Amino acid sequence: MSADAGNKHAGAPVSARLGIWAFLATELLLFGGLFTAYTVFRISYPDLFHLQHLKLNRILGASNTVILLTSSLSMALAIAAIRQGQRKLMEIGVATTLFCGACFLGIKYLEWSEDFARGLFPRSNLFFGLYFVMTGLHGLHVILGMAVMVWLLIKGRQGVFSGDYNTPVEITGLYWHFVDIIWIYLFPLFYLVG
Amino acid sequence: MDHAPEATAGHHGSYLAEKTLRSWALTLDHKRIGVLYICTTLFFFLVGGVVALLLRLKLLTPGPALFSDHTYNVLFTIHGAIMIFLFVIPAIPSSLGNFFIPLMIGARDVVFPRLNLFSYWCFVAGIVVILGSLVSPMDTGWTFYTPYSEQTSAAVTVLSGGLFLVGLSSILTGLNFIVTIHTMRAPGMTWYRMPLFIWAMYATSVIQVLATPVIGITFILLAAERVLGIGFFDPAKGGDPLLFQHFFWFYSHPVVYVMILPAMGIISEVVPVFSRKPIFGYRAIAYSALAIAFIGFLVWGHHMFVSGMGTLAGIVFSFLTFFVAVPTGVKIFNWIATLYRGSISLDSPMLYALTFIFLFIIGGLTGLFLGSLATDVHVHDTYFLVAHFHYTMMGGTVMGLFAGLHYWFPKVTGRMLNEKLAKYAWGLILVGFNLTFFPMFILGMQGMPRRYAEYPAKYQGLNIVATVGSWVLALGVFLMFLNFIRSLRRGGLAPDNPWRGLTLEWSTSSPPPEENFAEIPTVSEWPYNYGEKPERRTEGKRER
Amino acid sequence: MAAYRNYLLVWLALLVLTGATVAISYFELGLWNAGAALFIASVKGTLVALYFMHLRYEVKLVLGFAVFPLFILALLIVGTLMDNLFR
Numbered sequence: 001m002s003a004d005a006g007n008k009h010a011g012a013p014v015s016a017r018l019g020i021w022a023f024l025a026t027e028l029l030l031f032g033g034l035f036t037a038y039t040v041f042r043i044s045y046p047d048l049f050h051l052q053h054l055k056l057n058r059i060l061g062a063s064n065t066v067i068l069l070t071s072s073l074s075m076a077l078a079i080a081a082i083r084q085g086q087r088k089l090m091e092i093g094v095a096t097t098l099f100c101g102a103c104f105l106g107i108k109y110l111e112w113s114e115d116f117a118r119g120l121f122p123r124s125n126l127f128f129g130l131y132f133v134m135t136g137l138h139g140l141h142v143i144l145g146m147a148v149m150v151w152l153l154i155k156g157r158q159g160v161f162s163g164d165y166n167t168p169v170e171i172t173g174l175y176w177h178f179v180d181i182i183w184i185y186l187f188p189l190f191y192l193v194g
Numbered sequence: 195m196d197h198a199p200e201a202t203a204g205h206h207g208s209y210l211a212e213k214t215l216r217s218w219a220l221t222l223d224h225k226r227i228g229v230l231y232i233c234t235t236l237f238f239f240l241v242g243g244v245v246a247l248l249l250r251l252k253l254l255t256p257g258p259a260l261f262s263d264h265t266y267n268v269l270f271t272i273h274g275a276i277m278i279f280l281f282v283i284p285a286i287p288s289s290l291g292n293f294f295i296p297l298m299i300g301a302r303d304v305v306f307p308r309l310n311l312f313s314y315w316c317f318v319a320g321i322v323v324i325l326g327s328l329v330s331p332m333d334t335g336w337t338f339y340t341p342y343s344e345q346t347s348a349a350v351t352v353l354s355g356g357l358f359l360v361g362l363s364s365i366l367t368g369l370n371f372i373v374t375i376h377t378m379r380a381p382g383m384t385w386y387r388m389p390l391f392i393w394a395m396y397a398t399s400v401i402q403v404l405a406t407p408v409i410g411i412t413f414i415l416l417a418a419e420r421v422l423g424i425g426f427f428d429p430a431k432g433g434d435p436l437l438f439q440h441f442f443w444f445y446s447h448p449v450v451y452v453m454i455l456p457a458m459g460i461i462s463e464v465v466p467v468f469s470r471k472p473i474f475g476y477r478a479i480a481y482s483a484l485a486i487a488f489i490g491f492l493v494w495g496h497h498m499f500v501s502g503m504g505t506l507a508g509i510v511f512s513f514l515t516f517f518v519a520v521p522t523g524v525k526i527f528n529w530i531a532t533l534y535r536g537s538i539s540l541d542s543p544m545l546y547a548l549t550f551i552f553l554f555i556i557g558g559l560t561g562l563f564l565g566s567l568a569t570d571v572h573v574h575d576t577y578f579l580v581a582h583f584h585y586t587m588m589g590g591t592v593m594g595l596f597a598g599l600h601y602w603f604p605k606v607t608g609r610m611l612n613e614k615l616a617k618y619a620w621g622l623i624l625v626g627f628n629l630t631f632f633p634m635f636i637l638g639m640q641g642m643p644r645r646y647a648e649y650p651a652k653y654q655g656l657n658i659v660a661t662v663g664s665w666v667l668a669l670g671v672f673l674m675f676l677n678f679i680r681s682l683r684r685g686g687l688a689p690d691n692p693w694r695g696l697t698l699e700w701s702t703s704s705p706p707p708e709e710n711f712a713e714i715p716t717v718s719e720w721p722y723n724y725g726e727k728p729e730r731r732t733e734g735k736r737e738r
Numbered sequence: 739m740a741a742y743r744n745y746l747l748v749w750l751a752l753l754v755l756t757g758a759t760v761a762i763s764y765f766e767l768g769l770w771n772a773g774a775a776l777f778i779a780s781v782k783g784t785l786v787a788l789y790f791m792h793l794r795y796e797v798k799l800v801l802g803f804a805v806f807p808l809f810i811l812a813l814l815i816v817g818t819l820m821d822n823l824f825r
Contacts, residue, residue, distance in 0.1 A: 011792075015305050015377040017800050022369045025807035026407045032811040033411035033441050037426055039815055040437055040822050048432075062760050066753060073749040076790040080741045123423035126432050133418055177790045181783045188775035192763035376799065404810045440818045491813055495821065504825035507817075 011083055012167040020171045024178045027141075031182055034134050038189060041126050052127035053194020055120065057111060061191035064107050065183065071100030072180045075173045085163030091156050094149050094169070097176065101146045108139055131190050138186060141179045148172050208608065208705040222307035223708060227314050228293030229606065232599075234317070235289055236675075238280040239592075243671065245273040250630070250664040256651045266647035267333040274336030275353075279360055280321060282591055283449060286456035287402070288317070288367050290598050291395050293606060295371055297699035297706060298389045300380025300715045305373045313366040320359030327353040335645060337446075340427035340438040344419050351420050354413035361406045361413070364452075368402030371395055380698070382717035386480075389697045389721050390473065393480040394459025397487035401448045401455075405491070409445035412438065439501060443494035451490040453587060454554075455483055457594020458525055461547050464597050465529050467695045468544035469536025470725040475528035482521035489518050496565050500574045508567050515565035522558055526551060537725070541693070542616035546597035549624055553589025557582055560635065575645070578638025584631045596623075596674070603681070604688030608705040611685060615677040622670030629663025697721040748789045755782050 042049050078093025115121075115128070122132040152172055155161065161169055209225045218226060249269055252260045261269075292310065296303055304310050327349040334343045334350070343350050375396050379388070416438070418424055425431020427438040466473040473479065495503060495511030529551055538544070560582040563569045573579065603611050633656035638644075642653045649657070691700040698721070702711050759778040763771060788794040793804055 014797065014800070015373050017796070018373045018376055018803055019306060019309075019369060021800055021803040022372055022403050025803065026365050026369070026403050028407075028807045028811060029404055029814070030407035030411050032814055033408050033415070035811070036441075036815050036818050037415075037437060040434065040818060041426075041432075043819070043822065044434075045432065058760065058763065062756060065756050069749060069752045069756065072786060072790050073745055076745045077742060080745065121422075122418070123425070123431075126425065129422075129424035129426060132422075133415065133424065137414070174791055177786050180790075181786050184782045184786070185776075185779050188759055188763075188779050192759060193772040193775045404807060408814065434822070436821065437818070440814075440821065444814055444817070491810060492817075495817065498821075502825075504821045504823075506824040507821035510820060511817075 011079070012170045016167045016171055020174050024174065027178060031137070034130070034137070035185070038130050038134070041130065045126060048125060049127050049194045052125060053190060056131070056191050058191050060107055060111055061187050064104050065187045067100050067104050067107070068180045068183050071097045071104070072177050074100065075176050079166070079170050079173045082161050082166040082169050083163060087156060087159070087161065090161065090169065091153060094152050094156065098146055098149045098153070101142050104142060105139060108135065127194065134186055135190070138179065138182055141182070145172070145176050145179055148175070207707050208703065209708045210608070210705055220311070222303070222311055224292050224296050224304045224307065224310060225706060227310050228289050230314055231284060231289035231292060235281050235285045238276050239285070242273050242277040242281055243668065245269050245276070247664055247668055249273060250661045252647070253649070253657050254661045256649050256654050258648065263647040264333060268331045270645060271332045271335055275332065278336055279357055282453045282587055283364060284317065285591065285595050286460070286598065287371070287395065287398050287452065290460070290602065291371060291456060292367070294602065294699055295374060295392060295395055296378065297702065297710055298392055298697050299375065299378060299383055300698045300711065300717065301374065301378035302710050302714070304370050305378050306370050309366055310370055313363045313370070316359050316366065317363035320356045320363060323356030323359060324353060327356060337442060338416065340416070340435045341429065343416060344428055351417045354417040358410055358413045361410050364402050365406045368399035371399040372403065380715050380717050386477065387717055387720045390462035390476070390479050391459035394455045394462070394483045397483040398452050398455045401452050401487050401490060405445045405448040408441055412441040412445070436498065436501060436503060439498050440494070443497045447494040447497060448487070448490040450586070451486050453591045455486060457550065457591045458483065460594045460598040460601070461529060461550050463697065464543045464547040464601050465532050466722050466724055467693050468541060468547070469533050469538050471532055471536040472722040472724055473528070474531035475524070476720065476722065478524050479528050482524040485521040486518060489514070489521070493518060493565070496570070499567055499570045512565060512567035516562065519558065519562060526555060542611065542613060542620060543597045543601035543693070545617065545620045546593050546600060549620070550590060550593040550597060553585055553593060553627070557585030557589050561586065573638055575643055576638035577634040577642045577644055580644050581631050581634035581638060589627060601693065603678070604692050605699055605704050605706070607682055608688050609681050609685030610688050610692065611681045612677050615673060619670050619673035619677060622666055622673060626663050626665070626667030626670050630660050630667055633657070633660045696723060744789065748785055752782055752785060
C-alpha cells in the first residue's frame with residue numbers, strides 16, 4: 001500500500017512531493033480568498049473596474065509575465081540538470097531564476113512608484129485596493145522564493161546536491177512555478193480585462 | 195497503586211528521560227512536542243475557563259455589577275477567542291494527535307519532525323502576539339465582524355497577526371499529519387487496518403490545510419483595511435461586510451469539525467476497548483469522518499441567515515446543512531451498536547466517552563434547529579445558540595479530550611490516574627455542565643439574547659442556576675487537574691497496556707521509548723478484534 | 739537533452755499565448771474579453787503545472803493533492819456568488 005508503489009518519478013521522495021503540494025493547496029486557498037473578492041467586486045462594479053484598469057501599463061505587465069515565465073523555464077531546467085548530476089548547470093539555472101525574480105520585482109517597483117506618484121493608493125478605490133493587495137502578496141511570495149534560492153545556491157556551492165539528492169531544488173521549483181501560475185492569472189485580471 | 199517509589203525505574207530509555215529545558219524546547223520528538231501542546235492548550239483552557247466564570251458571576255444578577263459593560267464585551271471576546279483559537283482547535287489534533295498518530299500507525303516519528311517543532315513555536319509566537327494585543331483588548335466578539343472591527347480602537351491589527359501565526363501552525367501540523375498518514379504507516383497497515391482515530395485525524399488535517407488559509411487571508415485583509423484604509427468589507431467605501439462573513443465562516447464552520455472529528459476519533463477508540471467488542475461499522479465510521487469533513491465545506495452560510503444574506507443562498511445552505519446530520523448520526527448509531535451487548539466496564543475514559551455521546555446527541559440535534567432557516571430566524575443570537583455551541587464543543591470536543599486524556603494518561607506519563615478521584619471529577623463535571631448550559635436552551639427559547647451584559651429580571655432564575663452550575667463544573671475540572679498533577683508523581687506505575695487495547699501504541703512500553711518501537715511492528719489485522727471473534731459470535735447466537 | 743527541449747517548447751508556447759492574450763485585449767469583445775483571457779490563462783497554468791511541475795508524470799495521489807484544492811476553491815467562489823448575485 002506504500003504510496004511510492006508505481007513511482008514513475010525520478011526525483012524527490014513522494015513524502016516531499018505530497019508535502020509541498022499540500023502546502024501549495026494552502027497557498028491556493030490563501031490567494032483564493034482574494035480571487036473570490038475580485039470576482040464579487042468585479043461583478044458588482046464592472047464600470048469602475050473597466051475605467052481603473054486602463055490606468056495600468058499593459059506593456060509592463062506583459063513584460064513581467066514574460067520574465068516570470070522565463071524564470072520558470074530556467075528553474076525547470078535547473079531541476080532537470082541536477083537530476084542528471086550536472087551541478088554547474090543547476091547553479092546557472094537557479095541564478096537565472098533569481099535574476100528574473102529580481103527583474104520582476106524591479107519592474108513592479110517602477111509600476112508602484114508611478115502609481116503612487118499619480119495618486120493611486122490602495123485606499124483610492126476597490127480596484128486598486130485589490131490590485132495592491134494581490135500583487136503585494138504575490139510579490140512577497142516572489143521575495144520568499146528568492147530567499148530560498150539564495151540558500152539553494154549556497155548549498156549548491158557546498159556540493160550538497162547531486163543526482164541522488166536534489167529534493168530541496170525540486171521543492172523550491174514547485175513553489176516557484178506555483179507563484180508563476182498565480183501571476184499568470186493576476187496579469188489578465190488586472191491589466192487586460194479589469 | 196498509590197505510594198509508588200519516587201525512583202522512575204520505568205522511565206529509563208523513555209522519551210521523558212532527558213530533563214533539560216533545551217531538550218524540550220528544541221526536541222524533534224513528536225511525543226515531546228505533543229506534550230508541549232497538551233500543556234499549552236490545557237493552560238489556556240484554564241485561562242478561558244476563569245474568564246467564563248467571571249462572566250457567569252456577573253450574569254448572576256440582571257443589572258450592572260462587578261465590571262463595566264465594556265469590560266464585559268472584552269471578557270466574552272477573550273473567552274471566545276482563547277477557547278476557540280488557543281484551546282479547542284489545537285487541543286486534540288496538535289496534542290494527542292501529535293503524540294499518538296505515529297504511535298498508532300507504527301512509525302518512529304511524523305514525516306517532517308523539524309516542521310513539527312516549527313509549528314509549535316509558530317503557535318507560541320502567535321500566542322505572544324495575541325497577548326500583546328491585550329494592551330488594547332478586543333471588544334468585538336470572537337467573530338471580529340466588520341465594519342465594527344475596522345472602527346474599534348482595539349488592537350485588531352495586532353490580534354490578526356497573532357491569529358495568522360496560530361493558523362499557520364495549524365496548517366503545517368495538518369500538512370504534516372496528512373503526509374505522515376500517507377507515507378509512514380507500518381508494513382501491513384492498509385487503510386482499512388488503521389485505527390479510527392487516524393481516519394478522524396486525516397479528515398481533520400484535510401480541513402486544516404484547506405480551510406485555514408481562507409481565514410489567514412481574511413485576517414490579512416482585515417489588517418490591510420485598518421492600516422491602508424481599503425474598504426473591501428466597509429459598506430461606506432463600496433465594500434461588502436457580508437464578504438467578510440463568507441470568508442470568516444468558510445473557515446470557521448469547517449473548523450468546528452476540526453474540533454469535533456478528533457474527539458469522535460477518540461470515542462471510536464475508547465468505546466470498543468471498554469465494551470470488549472469489535473467496533474461496529476468500521477468502514478461507515480471511517481467514511482463518515484471524511485463525509486463530515488467534506489460536507490463541512492458546503493454549509494458555512496447557515497451562520498448568516500439573519501445577516502442580510504440572499505434568500506436563495508439561505509435556502510440552499512439550510513438544505514445542505516441537514517446533510518451533516520447524516521454522517522454524524524451514522525457515527526452515533528455505530529457507537530451505540532458497539533455498546534450493545536458488550537461487556538462494558540465503566541472506567542473513567544469510558545465514562546467520558548459515554549458522556550460525549552449523551553451530550554453530543556443533544557448538541558447535534560439542537561444544531562438542526564439552528565441549521566433550519568425558519569427556526570434559526572427565531573433563536574439566532576439567543577442563548578439557545580450559546581447552549582447548542584457549548585453542548586457540541588464542551589459536551590463534545592472537551593469530553594472527547596477528557597476521555598482521551600484519561601485513556602492515554604498511562605501511556606503518556608507512565609503513571610496511572612487515581613480512578614476514584616477521576617470518577618468524582620467526572621460526576622461533578624457532568625452535573626455542573628448540564629446545570630450551566632441546559633438552562634440556556636430554555637432562556638434562548640424565551641428570547642434572552644446573547645452577548646448582552648444585562649438582561650430583564652424575568653430571566654434571573656435560570657441564570658442563577660447556570661451560574662451555580664458553572665461553580666460545580668469548575669470544581670469538577672479542578673479535581674480533574676488535581677488528579678493529573680498528583681498522579682504525575684504519586685500515581686502507580688502504569689503497565690504497558692492497562693486497558694488491554696489492541697492499537698499499536700499499547701504494544702510499546704509506558705511511557706514509550708524515544709524511538710517508539712524497538713522494532714517496527716508488522717500489522718496483519720485491524721485493531722478491533724476484542725472479545726470473541728465475529729465467526730464464533732454467530733455460532734454462539736445459534737446455540738442460545 | 740530531450741527533457742530540455744520539451745521545456746523550451748513549453749516556454750515558447752507560453753510566450754505565444756501571452757502575446758495572444760495581450761493582442762486580444764486590444765479588441766472590444768465585451769464579456770468575451772474576460773472569457774478569452776481566463777481561458778488562455780488557464781491553458782498557460784495547465785501547461786506550467788503539467789510540464790514544469792511534472793504533474794503529467796506524477797503518481798495519482800499527488801495528482802489528487804493538486805486537483806482537489808481547486809474544487810474547494812470553486813466551492814468558495816460559487817457559494818459566495820450564490821449570495822451576492824441573488825441577494
